[in-house]
Amino acid sequence: MAKGKFYVVWKGVTPGVYSTWHDCQAQIKGYEGAVYKSFASREEAEQAYVSSPYAYIGRQAAARREKKVEEALSAEVCLEALAVDAACSGNPGPMEYRGVYLRTGKEIFHFGPMQGTNNIGEFLAIVHALALLGQRQLSMTVYSDSRTAISWVRQKKCKTKLERTPQTEPLFVRIERAEHWLRTHTYANPVLKWETERWGEVPADFGRK
Numbered sequence: 001m002a003k004g005k006f007y008v009v010w011k012g013v014t015p016g017v018y019s020t021w022h023d024c025q026a027q028i029k030g031y032e033g034a035v036y037k038s039f040a041s042r043e044e045a046e047q048a049y050v051s052s053p054y055a056y057i058g059r060q061a062a063a064r065r066e067k068k069v070e071e072a073l074s075a076e077v078c079l080e081a082l083a084v085d086a087a088c089s090g091n092p093g094p095m096e097y098r099g100v101y102l103r104t105g106k107e108i109f110h111f112g113p114m115q116g117t118n119n120i121g122e123f124l125a126i127v128h129a130l131a132l133l134g135q136r137q138l139s140m141t142v143y144s145d146s147r148t149a150i151s152w153v154r155q156k157k158c159k160t161k162l163e164r165t166p167q168t169e170p171l172f173v174r175i176e177r178a179e180h181w182l183r184t185h186t187y188a189n190p191v192l193k194w195e196t197e198r199w200g201e202v203p204a205d206f207g208r209k
Contacts, residue, residue: 006045081141085204086121097125122149
């Protein structure tokens with residue numbers, strides 16, 4: 001009886017280890033710059049998944065695929081922009097957020113951790129970016145992968161259901177400050193949805209999925 005192969009998808013719709021080519025193909029078909037490889041055993045595949053793809057498919061091959069992604073992004077995405085994202089361990093739990101400059105990937109700001117939720121972090125990250133860009137008089141775009149947070153920003157209201165307690169009080173103070181900024185300031189910076197399915201993870205992602 002022939003042994004089955006296992007497939008590692010480092011970059012694709014949903015990165016991971018897959019036991020059939022059909023499942024692997026679903027993650028890479030139509031995904032620009034997909035990075036994947038087959039292995040003879042699950043053990044090998046799982047080890048490879050937590051390692052750099054360069055060790056298995058060659059640095060040049062991976063670089064070529066990444067270049068294709070960059071070319072696709074440059075056609076659709078404005079690189080003179082900030083990308084923001086949040087991460088939360090539990091919901092609620094320790095939450096943090098950050099913003100990075102798209103062209104270089106450099107982290108521009110970081111906040112946390114503080115007890116909260118992911119949606120609150122996404123909301124605060126956008127407002128933080130807008131306030132910072134306004135302060136520096138920069139007309140850059142802000143990208144977020146959270147439709148909820150973008151909606152809250154447009155409504156100038158963080159519509160969280162998180163309970164206000166002594167533990168979360170510092171976060172609510174920060175929320176109120178962000179809402180006040182939105183009510184008292186105008187901005188021309190576009191706030192756009194980062195299209196994860198087409199462009200991969202938002203560059204500000206904390207990589208904990």
